[in-house]
Amino acid sequence: MEKDDLFFDVDTPLDFSITKKYWEYITSIKHPYTKGMKPEVVATLENPDFIRQSRVDKDVFLFYR
Numbered sequence: 001m002e003k004d005d006l007f008f009d010v011d012t013p014l015d016f017s018i019t020k021k022y023w024e025y026i027t028s029i030k031h032p033y034t035k036g037m038k039p040e041v042v043a044t045l046e047n048p049d050f051i052r053q054s055r056v057d058k059d060v061f062l063f064y065r
């Protein structure tokens with residue numbers, strides 16, 4: 001991943017980074033209601049109540065709070 005592509009690093013139980021491109025995909029396609037909610041999303045990723053693996057895509061993990 002290019003450093004310029006990094007949108008934010010989050011210390012999550014699964015330890016991963018979010019790219020600008022992926023954040024745009026999330027906020028425009030998958031979950032448009034999250035646009036402008038970066039602090040809330042970061043808080044959920046850092047301290048989720050639970051995480052589950054997607055049934056559709058095994059590379060996707062869903063964080064809930």
